[in-house]
Amino acid sequence: LEARKPFISGNWKLNPQTKEEAVKLAADISATVTDDSPDSDVALFVPYVFIEAAMASAGDSLMIGAEGVCPEIKGAFTGAVSTAMLDSVGVKWALAGHSERRVIFGESDEYINGQCLKLIEQGMNVMLCIGESESEYNQDLAGAVCAVQLKKGLAGISKEDMSRVAIAYEPVWAIGTGKVATPEIAQSVHATCRSILADMYDQETADATRILYGGSVTPESVDDLMKQEDIDGALVGGASLDAEKFGRIINFQV
Numbered sequence: 001l002e003a004r005k006p007f008i009s010g011n012w013k014l015n016p017q018t019k020e021e022a023v024k025l026a027a028d029i030s031a032t033v034t035d036d037s038p039d040s041d042v043a044l045f046v047p048y049v050f051i052e053a054a055m056a057s058a059g060d061s062l063m064i065g066a067e068g069v070c071p072e073i074k075g076a077f078t079g080a081v082s083t084a085m086l087d088s089v090g091v092k093w094a095l096a097g098h099s100e101r102r103v104i105f106g107e108s109d110e111y112i113n114g115q116c117l118k119l120i121e122q123g124m125n126v127m128l129c130i131g132e133s134e135s136e137y138n139q140d141l142a143g144a145v146c147a148v149q150l151k152k153g154l155a156g157i158s159k160e161d162m163s164r165v166a167i168a169y170e171p172v173w174a175i176g177t178g179k180v181a182t183p184e185i186a187q188s189v190h191a192t193c194r195s196i197l198a199d200m201y202d203q204e205t206a207d208a209t210r211i212l213y214g215g216s217v218t219p220e221s222v223d224d225l226m227k228q229e230d231i232d233g234a235l236v237g238g239a240s241l242d243a244e245k246f247g248r249i250i251n252f253q254v
């Protein structure tokens with residue numbers, strides 16, 4: 001069985017504020033990937049408007065993805081961006097289901113499922129973000145929430161297509177709060193998510209699917225997280241805006 005290749009990714013959200021800053025940040029991050037870096041996939045999810053400039057600036061050492069996509073392919077959807085448009089500029093990955101999209105923009109599991117399906121249909125890859133809120137965590141509902149979000153988000157995605165899906169487990173209480181989940185908590189939910197995938201598909205598919213952790217990952221916390229058996233990478237918000245910090249995360253040590 002092929003080992004799961006580590007996947008380190010950054011989510012720039014509504015940052016930085018100018019194209020010049022985006023170009024410099026992408027170049028500075030790309031320079032941290034060296035021959036000595038772990039053999040990982042590295043991606044940055046950036047605002048649409050910066051995608052092409054960031055790609056040109058980053059070169060081959062990292063992939064530039066989109067922070068989201070519209071589940072419609074064309075027509076009267078003002079402000080939307082389609083998978084075909086992203087594909088045509090060379091984008092291979094997009095996020096779906098980030099908690100900020102779910103909460104602030106009201107994206108439902110059905111809408112998120114539409115995004116996943118359209119990305120797969122277009123021959124692209126999707127990083128599906130899932131995770132429970134703080135009150136759900138306190139009610140011991142992390143596994144149940146992840147099960148619902150995985151089953152609804154991945155509805156209609158075949159076992160074969162799962163090779164183009166990565167999961168990001170991001171407990172909402174850990175995103176942007178500085179409250180990183182302990183490696184033990186994260187490992188335990190990741191193992192639960194893997195067993196849900198085994199129920200939905202089979203053990204082989206579950207064992208081959210990368211599950212990333214997200215939520216206040218820093219240079220200080222990345223190594224212990226990456227040592228956990230079921231943690232295959234990281235999705236990093238705040239620290240991905242700092243090339244030195246994100247460079248240290250890319251060069252994690254296990």
Ligand code: PEP
Nearest residue numbers: 175176214215216237238
């Ligand atoms: C995120 O936006 O996916 C995230 C995990 O943010 P942060 O690292 O800032 O908590």
